[in-house]
Amino acid sequence: MPVLDNEFMKKLDQLELLSRKVFTGRLKGERRSKKRGISIEFADYRDYVAGDDLRFLDWNIYGRLDRLFLKLFMEEEDLYVYLLIDASKSMEYGDPSKLEYAKKVAAALGYITLTNMERVSIGAFSDTVRDYFRPARGKGQMWKMFDFLENIHADGTTGLSESCRRFALRNRTKGMVILLSDFLDPSGYEEGLRLFAGMKYDLYAIHILSEDEVNPPYTGDMKLVDAETGLDAEITMSGPLMKVYHNRVRNFCDGLKNFCSKRDISYLYTTTATPFDQLVLNYLKQGGLLK
Amino acid sequence: MNPEQAATEGFFASHFLSPSALWWLAVLAPLIIILYFLKLKRQELMVASTLLWQQSIQDLRVNSPFQTLRRNILLFIQLLILLIAVLALSRPLMNLEQEESRRIIVLLDTSASMATEDVDGTRLAVAKKGALELVDNMIRADQMSLIRFASQASVVSSFTSDKGLLKRHIEKLEIQATDTKINEALNIAFSLAKVQGDKKSQAVIHVFSDGRYSDKTGFANYSGEVKFHSMGKSARNIGIVALDVGYSSDEEATSEVFYSIENFDAIDAEVTAEFYFNDELVGARKHKVDSEQRISSLAPTSGNRKGVLKIKIADDDPFPMDNTGYVVIQRPEQVKVLLVGEGDFFMNQALAVARARITKVAPAGFSKDMSEKYDIVVFDGWSPKETGRGSFIFHNCHPNLTDLKPGEEVEGPQILDWNRAHPIMRFFSLSEVFIIRMTTVTPPKWMRVLAQSSEGPMILCSEQESFRSLYLPFHMSTDSNLSAQGTFPIFIMNLLRWLPTTGVRGARQFETGDTLIAQAGRAESAKVTDPKGRSFTVAAHDGRFMFPHTMTSGVYKVSPVGGEEQLYAVNLLSASESKIDPEGKLNVKGAVVQAETEVQKANREIWHWLVLGAFFLLLFEWYVYNAKVYF
Numbered sequence: 064m065p066v067l068d069n070e071f072m073k074k075l076d077q078l079e080l081l082s083r084k085v086f087t088g089r090l091k092g093e094r095r096s097k098k099r100g101i102s103i104e105f106a107d108y109r110d111y112v113a114g115d116d117l118r119f120l121d122w123n124i125y126g127r128l129d130r131l132f133l134k135l136f137m138e139e140e141d142l143y144v145y146l147l148i149d150a151s152k153s154m155e156y157g158d159p160s161k162l163e164y165a166k167k168v169a170a171a172l173g174y175i176t177l178t179n180m181e182r183v184s185i186g187a188f189s190d191t192v193r194d195y196f197r198p199a200r201g202k203g204q205m206w207k208m209f210d211f212l213e214n215i216h217a218d219g220t221t222g223l224s225e226s227c228r229r230f231a232l233r234n235r236t237k238g239m240v241i242l243l244s245d246f247l248d249p250s251g252y253e254e255g256l257r258l259f260a261g262m263k264y265d266l267y268a269i270h271i272l273s274e275d276e277v278n279p280p281y282t283g284d285m286k287l288v289d290a291e292t293g294l295d296a297e298i299t300m301s302g303p304l305m306k307v308y309h310n311r312v313r314n315f316c317d318g319l320k321n322f323c324s325k326r327d328i329s330y331l332y333t334t335t336a337t338p339f340d341q342l343v344l345n346y347l348k349q350g351g352l353l354k
Numbered sequence: 355m356n357p358e359q360a361a362t363e364g365f366f367a368s369h370f371l372s373p374s375a376l377w378w379l380a381v382l383a384p385l386i387i388i389l390y391f392l393k394l395k396r397q398e399l400m401v402a403s404t405l406l407w408q409q410s411i412q413d414l415r416v417n418s419p420f421q422t423l424r425r426n427i428l429l430f431i432q433l434l435i436l437l438i439a440v441l442a443l444s445r446p447l448m449n450l451e452q453e454e455s456r457r458i459i460v461l462l463d464t465s466a467s468m469a470t471e472d473v474d475g476t477r478l479a480v481a482k483k484g485a486l487e488l489v490d491n492m493i494r495a496d497q498m499s500l501i502r503f504a505s506q507a508s509v510v511s512s513f514t515s516d517k518g519l520l521k522r523h524i525e526k527l528e529i530q531a532t533d534t535k536i537n538e539a540l541n542i543a544f545s546l547a548k549v550q551g552d553k554k555s556q557a558v559i560h561v562f563s564d565g566r567y568s569d570k571t572g573f574a575n576y577s578g579e580v581k582f583h584s585m586g587k588s589a590r591n592i593g594i595v596a597l598d599v600g601y602s603s604d605e606e607a608t609s610e611v612f613y614s615i616e617n618f619d620a621i622d623a624e625v626t627a628e629f630y631f632n633d634e635l636v637g638a639r640k641h642k643v644d645s646e647q648r649i650s651s652l653a654p655t656s657g658n659r660k661g662v663l664k665i666k667i668a669d670d671d672p673f674p675m676d677n678t679g680y681v682v683i684q685r686p687e688q689v690k691v692l693l694v695g696e697g698d699f700f701m702n703q704a705l706a707v708a709r710a711r712i713t714k715v716a717p718a719g720f721s722k723d724m725s726e727k728y729d730i731v732v733f734d735g736w737s738p739k740e741t742g743r744g745s746f747i748f749h750n751c752h753p754n755l756t757d758l759k760p761g762e763e764v765e766g767p768q769i770l771d772w773n774r775a776h777p778i779m780r781f782f783s784l785s786e787v788f789i790i791r792m793t794t795v796t797p798p799k800w801m802r803v804l805a806q807s808s809e810g811p812m813i814l815c816s817e818q819e820s821f822r823s824l825y826l827p828f829h830m831s832t833d834s835n836l837s838a839q840g841t842f843p844i845f846i847m848n849l850l851r852w853l854p855t856t857g858v859r860g861a862r863q864f865e866t867g868d869t870l871i872a873q874a875g876r877a878e879s880a881k882v883t884d885p886k887g888r889s890f891t892v893a894a895h896d897g898r899f900m901f902p903h904t905m906t907s908g909v910y911k912v913s914p915v916g917g918e919e920q921l922y923a924v925n926l927l928s929a930s931e932s933k934i935d936p937e938g939k940l941n942v943k944g945a946v947v948q949a950e951t952e953v954q955k956a957n958r959e960i961w962h963w964l965v966l967g968a969f970f971l972l973l974f975e976w977y978v979y980n981a982k983v984y985f
Binding site: 152153154155156157161245247249273275276281283284285286287288289290291292294295296297298303304307308310311312315 | 396397398399400401402403404405406407408409410411413414
């Protein structure tokens with residue numbers, strides 16, 4: 064259930080998303096914009112040109128210097144926050160499932176966004192973006208958003224690059240992109256992430272793995288079947304195999320982390336064993352996503 | 355069948371009790387291999403992604419050149435478990451010794467000396483262990499018979515292959531505190547061994563004993579194998595070997611208890627003899643007993659009081675059974691003698707000295723009913739046609755028996771030999787006796803010749819049913835100087851002791867294994883309580899109670915219904931048993947069988963070890979399977 068309890072929502076009310084970049088919004092918001100606008104915060108002066116609004120002339124300067132200067136103020140606009148949730152079949156595993164976990168994190172982040180009068184948009188993808196929650200703003204959209212999250216189900220194979228491409232095409236307005244996925248894409252995660260990074264989004268990758276994937280509880284001879292591809296792997300559980308597997312998991316996570324840091328993407332790793340509220344209230348804060 | 359084939363089959367038959375079980379190997383091994391292949395259809399499990407697993411397997415394969423071998427280790431272990439389990443089922447034997455089915459006769463000595471504790475437990479315990487090992491060694495068609503022997507031998511189990519039954523029989527065997535006679539046991543064994551006549555199937559006789567017997571061993575003609583297992587290792591023993599009570603012939607009839615202690619060890623010893631009268635310590639005495647010597651002494655007198663005197667050697671030795679002796683002190687009743695005829699002067703005097711109560715009657719006044727009322731009836735120079743039931747002395751006359759024909763009178767026969775061991779002849783020598791004349795006698799077989807002359811038997815005795823008789827076919831005074839011998843009163847005393855059957859003799863002393871005989875009087879049954887406190891009901895027979903179960907030394911109580919309680923002492927008193935020094939050989943069929951020096955080699959079944967091995971292998975397999983360890 065992605066719906067958050069009241070107690071937790073109260074805690075979230077204190078938080079706001081922290082973007083490392085300043086983006087241009089569409090509506091007046093609470094976030095500093097690149098544009099000079101009409102907020103009360105002074106930014107700069109410039110020479111008056113015909114046609115400027117006389118209300119912004121600095122008459123004091125005119126009195127002293129006999130020249131017309133126009134006061135420029137900071138423009139404050141809203142922020143676009145895109146939550147991109149991996150809803151492929153592989154996300155169905157774990158207890159709680161990775162998808163459930165991702166949905167809860169998305170719900171929390173979405174709630175924070177709406178609370179702060181930012182604009183939130185959500186996409187659920189597998190091989191491509193399947194479901195889409197149009198950009199919404201204001202707390203009033205909260206239930207609608209929760210409802211949308213609730214209806215996301217795991218299905219299909221992971222196609223990270225295609226999904227990222229589609230999402231980027233659809234959302235031209237730059238903003239924060241928070242990608243929640245296990246990144247277990249047979250064709251690789253690199254292309255998709257590279258695309259977002261190249262399009263100047265402020266990208267956050269939240270890497271979610273289930274506890275069973277990190278420490279498999281299997282014994283004996285097994286035939287593991289891939290939920291997405293149907294490919295199997297015949298294994299005989301043993302100490303050395305376990306060791307190799309652990310190395311593989313570690314290398315995979317480290318590889319993703321390195322890839323992200325090289326491209327100015329914030330990376331955060333978690334497993335479903337980490338309590339969700341702890342992740343949101345502590346780790347995301349420490350990771351610089353929330354303040 | 356060619357010889358090679360026969361040899362192969364012989365090998366399996368001799369190394370396995372159930373060689374047919376090996377066929378399971380042929381059936382099950384392929385099955386396991388097939389199942390192993392089936393097993394390769396692994397348990398399927400859906401996972402989020404096999405991406406990392408695929409990579410891990412690749413990594414592992416690169417690093418493990420013996421991957422294939424490792425995959426099969428479980429199969430190898432399973433096949434090994436099967437092999438061991440099937441081997442266990444086939445009941446293999448180690449150290450095979452015999453290839454044919456055997457018939458085994460075990461003779462187990464349960465006599466008193468087997469209670470000696472000079473080995474690991476008693477000698478009997480060790481003998482039982484040896485016999486049980488033989489039972490364990492039996493294979494399939496082997497049969498065993500078990501014979502126990504002490505003073506008597508009995509077949510405990512006839513030939514059987516039932517190991518459980520044999521073991522139960524062996525375990526039940528207990529010590530019988532008697533001396534040892536092996537002849538009877540050997541004779542039974544030989545007859546059992548020869549039952550089937552076939553020389554090849556002659557039984558092997560195993561004798562478990564310490565080799566001390568009161569009879570001479572082995573005269574039977576036995577062609578089979580006899581193995582002697584000697585039990586025990588110590589000779590250290592000091593024991594009471596003789597014990598008797600006498601009473602002074604005066605009116606007081608003071609008791610005198612005589613005892614002998616013998617040291618069977620090779621080292622001199624000093625022992626303390628303690629005396630208890632009715633369980634109360636009345637004295638103690640130190641005796642120095644030199645090695646292999648016997649000392650005799652009189653116990654402190656208890657006057658003419660009735661009771662039980664216990665003599666106990668206070669020092670410990672491996673054979674405690676002969677360290678205690680019991681004497682029932684009870685003044686005997688006077689022996690009632692009916693003298694039919696005049697009687698010989700010397701005999702009359704000797705009877706009077708022995709405190710016999712003599713009643714005289716003329717031959718004409720005798721009737722056969724009178725015999726039962728007297729302990730002894732003396733027919734002097736005359737014998738009736740019918741004597742009635744009783745104990746008799748025929749002096750200078752002949753019993754009227756159909757199978758006894760007195761011959762002619764001869765003069766000057768020479769005494770050739772006499773039986774010195776018989777109770778009548780004890781301490782009485784005939785070396786200076788001469789006979790002027792006597793009647794020759796051809797005795798029936800049941801009569802025993804006590805003295806033999808050149809003209810035939812001159813002193814005879816008989817024992818029929820419960821009655822005993824002495825027969826002198828000459829006059830002891832006028833025809834010989836028998837009555838003039840200095841030891842003649844001893845002869846009469848011996849007679850007074852031996853002839854009356856029970857009771858009046860005051861015979862309260864028995865040896866273990868003897869049949870205890872008590873006068874019943876008018877009682878029809880009695881309760882007999884043995885020293886262990888066990889009670890038996892005994893019915894009267896011919897006016898007597900006969901109790902044969904005297905295998906324990908101690909005091910037996912006989913309580914006739916409506917009568918007075920009588921006490922009887924039963925003692926081992928056997929020098930042959932007390933001499934516990936084990937004998938290393940056994941004489942059989944004139945040959946000597948040396949004791950088995952080597953520990954009996956055993957055909958032990960090892961299937962339980964194999965099952966244990968299989969179990970540990972199973973654990974190992976479990977470990978390999980679950981503990982994620984490769985080897």
